Amino acid sequence: MSKERIQISEDLYDIMPSDYQDLVKSATYGKEDRGWKDIGTSKELIEQHSLCAGCPESMAFRYILASLPNPEDTVMVGSTGCTSLVFPMVAVHNIHSLFGNQNAVASGLKRALSVRFPDRVKDVVVLAGDGATVDIGLDMTLQAWFRQEKFTTICFDNELYANTGGQESGLMQKGFVAKMAPVGKLFDKVRLPEIARESGCHYVVNCTVSKPSLVEKVIRNAVHVAREIGPTYLQLYTPCILEIGKNSMEGLQEMRDSEKPTERFAYKEFVSEPAKQLLAELAAKDKERKAAAKQLAGKA
Amino acid sequence: MSTYRVLPGPEHFLPPAAASMGIRLPNPGEAHINGAIVSEDQAYEEAARQFLMAKVPTIFPGPLVLWAWNEKAAKKATAIRHLFNTMKECAQPGQKPMLIPMPDYRPKYPKINPEVEINPNHPNLTIWHNKIDCCMFIGVHCHQANLSLKIIRGGTSCYTVAMCAQAGHEDAMLSFRDASVEKIMKLAETIKRLKGTVELRSNSAKG
Numbered sequence: 143m144s145k146e147r148i149q150i151s152e153d154l155y156d157i158m159p160s161d162y163q164d165l166v167k168s169a170t171y172g173k174e175d176r177g178w179k180d181i182g183t184s185k186e187l188i189e190q191h192s193l194c195a196g197c198p199e200s201m202a203f204r205y206i207l208a209s210l211p212n213p214e215d216t217v218m219v220g221s222t223g224c225t226s227l228v229f230p231m232v233a234v235h236n237i238h239s240l241f242g243n244q245n246a247v248a249s250g251l252k253r254a255l256s257v258r259f260p261d262r263v264k265d266v267v268v269l270a271g272d273g274a275t276v277d278i279g280l281d282m283t284l285q286a287w288f289r290q291e292k293f294t295t296i297c298f299d300n301e302l303y304a305n306t307g308g309q310e311s312g313l314m315q316k317g318f319v320a321k322m323a324p325v326g327k328l329f330d331k332v333r334l335p336e337i338a339r340e341s342g343c344h345y346v347v348n349c350t351v352s353k354p355s356l357v358e359k360v361i362r363n364a365v366h367v368a369r370e371i372g373p374t375y376l377q378l379y380t381p382c383i384l385e386i387g388k389n390s391m392e393g394l395q396e397m398r399d400s401e402k403p404t405e406r407f408a409y410k411e412f413v414s415e416p417a418k419q420l421l422a423e424l425a426a427k428d429k430e431r432k433a434a435a436k437q438l439a440g441k442a
Numbered sequence: 443m444s445t446y447r448v449l450p451g452p453e454h455f456l457p458p459a460a461a462s463m464g465i466r467l468p469n470p471g472e473a474h475i476n477g478a479i480v481s482e483d484q485a486y487e488e489a490a491r492q493f494l495m496a497k498v499p500t501i502f503p504g505p506l507v508l509w510a511w512n513e514k515a516a517k518k519a520t521a522i523r524h525l526f527n528t529m530k531e532c533a534q535p536g537q538k539p540m541l542i543p544m545p546d547y548r549p550k551y552p553k554i555n556p557e558v559e560i561n562p563n564h565p566n567l568t569i570w571h572n573k574i575d576c577c578m579f580i581g582v583h584c585h586q587a588n589l590s591l592k593i594i595r596g597g598t599s600c601y602t603v604a605m606c607a608q609a610g611h612e613d614a615m616l617s618f619r620d621a622s623v624e625k626i627m628k629l630a631e632t633i634k635r636l637k638g639t640v641e642l643r644s645n646s647a648k649g
Contacts, residue, residue: 149510151519154503157543159558192551230548 148214161189165233171214174431178208178354187213189231193224196390198397199298199380202351203228206269206296209358210234211365216265217255219248221279223271224305224382225298242279244268245286245295252293265365266293272313273303276332280312287341287373294368295343296361296376297334304382315406320385335410338375344417345374348410350397356409366424367417374417379407448477448615450599457596459588460612467610473618474610482618489578489603489616490632493529493539494640496576496601500540501526502560504582506607508543514623515581521626522580528630532637540572547586562586566597575643578603579614580621588613605629 150158150166164185170176180186187207193200203225210216213234220229222241229236239247248268255264275283275297283295301318303309308321312332319326335348345367347360357378364374381396383389388396400407413421444464451457465477473485480488493499503522510516522541529539544560554561556571562582569577577600579587584606591602591613604614605621618625 151508151510151516153516153519153523154508154541154543157503157541157558158508158545159543159555162545190551227551231551 161185169233170208176208176211176213177358178205181205181208187233188228189233191231192227194384194390196383196393197224197380198351198383198393199224199300200228201354201393202298202357202378202380203232205351205354205357206361207232207234209361210265210267211362212263212265215263216267216365217251219244219251219266219268219270221268221270221274223274223298224300225269225271227305242274242277243282244270244274244279245282245291248293248295249286249289249291252291263369265369267365268293268295270295270297271304272297272299272301272311276312276334284337284341287338287343287375290342290372292368292370292372294364294374294376295338296364296378298380299377300380300382300385301331302382302385304385308382308385331406335375335377335412338373339412342373343375343412344368344372344414345421346376346410346412348377348407350379350401350407352394352397352401360411363421367413367420370420371414371416444477446477448474448595448613450601450615451595452597452599453595455596457592459592465612467612468617468619470620473616474612475616477612485616485618486629486632487636489618489629490636491640492576492601492603492616493578493633494532494534494636495643496574497536497643498538498540498572498574498576499529500542500572500574500577501529502542502544502565502577502579502582504544504579504586505546506583507581508545517623518581518621518626521623521630525626525630525633528633532633534642536642540574542568542572544582544586544590547583560590562590562593565590565594569594569598569600574600576601576603578605579611580605580626581607584608584611587611 169185170180188203191200216234218234218236220226220236220238221244226238245268248266252266299313301314302311302320310323310327314327316330317326335346338346345364351357360376364376368374379397379400383393446463448460468474468479471482472479473482475488507515507518526541533539542560547562549563550561556568560568591611594600594602602614604611604617606617606619607621610617610619
């Protein structure tokens with residue numbers, strides 16, 4: 143879908159609810175250097191979300207949607223979980239898959255889009271929770287990586303099954319006691335970033351969403367690498383404040399505490415050689431473009 | 443031939459799909475009223491009468507016409523606006539025509555604003571809130587229109603008209619098929635022609 147086709151019929155413009163009018167007037171579709179700094183000045187691609195007050199996942203959603211390099215030609219694939227409550231409010235094409243099936247659905251989708259639109263860049267981004275990515279859907283996740291499917295997988299890691307009351311998940315830290323896991327986790331958190339690297343992902347990052355600039359950078363990198371080279375994986379810590387006994391204002395601090403160098407969400411990045419080369423090329427082009435824009439602005 | 447008739451509800455919580463009750467779709471050049479196949483001309487007259495009779499006659503344009511996908515969609519939008527303006531011109535005292543969009547089909551959280559839009563997953567909210575007693579769907583994808591029409595028949599007494607661009611809708615009380623700009627304009631003309639010949643309905647929508 144090109145953004146030029148997303149236009150409201152002139153004769154019915156006045157009856158359209160304002161959120162649709164705003165999307166057409168001031169959303170950042172097609173803007174080359176869109177990013178999290180557009181939040182507050184442009185129409186966001188997420189309307190009111192239905193997550194809990196202060197949920198870090200809602201921050202992550204906003205940063206990701208603001209950072210997608212090509213939202214009008216992106217299809218997001220979701221799965222069961224808190225994220226599936228948000229997708230109906232998102233102005234990017236999206237598909238809800240069966241629990242755990244998201245990477246299989248995305249594989250078919252990406253291939254179909256490549257056949258249907260050979261001359262167009264079409265990005266596919268999977269966004270699912272840790273249950274869908276690591277437990278129920280691990281088979282589909284890994285197989286997509288083994289096959290070198292060209293899409294990005296984002297895991298919102300809240301370290302448990304949040305919206306069903308707090309059951310143990312593979313990404314839960316060892317020893318953690320949750321409401322529905324009273325014995326405490328007996329084994330270590332699954333090291334999915336390392337597994338992703340070994341499974342063929344070309345760009346892997348493990349971090350929190352406390353820093354919007356960082357989220358923007360990793361999203362853009364992951365999408366670009368997936369588009370040109372092969373699978374990419376982002377594991378973003380989005381703590382469930384309700385399930386870990388925090389207040390709505392404490393999500394940010396929880397993420398900051400968890401990203402310290404010795405903690406489990408200390409920034410971790412794996413980049414393959416071809417991906418490194420591509421990112422260097424993109425950075426050089428970006429620098430060139432910005433310098434030219436600056437020069438033009440100076441002349442004006 | 444089926445004896446079942448597609449009538450204003452409230453029918454019950456889960457009204458049967460009219461197709462499962464033996465109601466069939468009209469052939470080209472035909473329409474149906476309450477499930478009985480009639481000529482298109484008859485349907486224009488009846489639809490116009492229903493609009494003129496209703497206290498809150500309403501058009502629900504869907505995404506296929508709200509968004510200017512192509513020239514045809516934009517032209518249909520212009521025709522819909524003309525139809526709405528005609529309804530307003532022909533309105534009797536106590537009548538309040540409305541034009542409420544169905545911009546998309548997603549279930550909206552925490553809730554829709556029934557004053558400004560209708561959603562196919564709970565169209566009854568908009569109908570109850572605005573006391574709509576006659577409505578017309580146009581530019582709504584068939585599967586979503588069928589869903590809405592059934593919910594409306596189940597939970598409200600609203601009279602439903604479908605101006606369908608495909609083969610029509612069994613679940614509407616009156617359905618045209620192969621909707622075009624010409625057909626919308628003809629409906630507007632019929633409303634104009636019948637103005638003053640129809641009395642306003644005395645009771646409004648129950649739900």
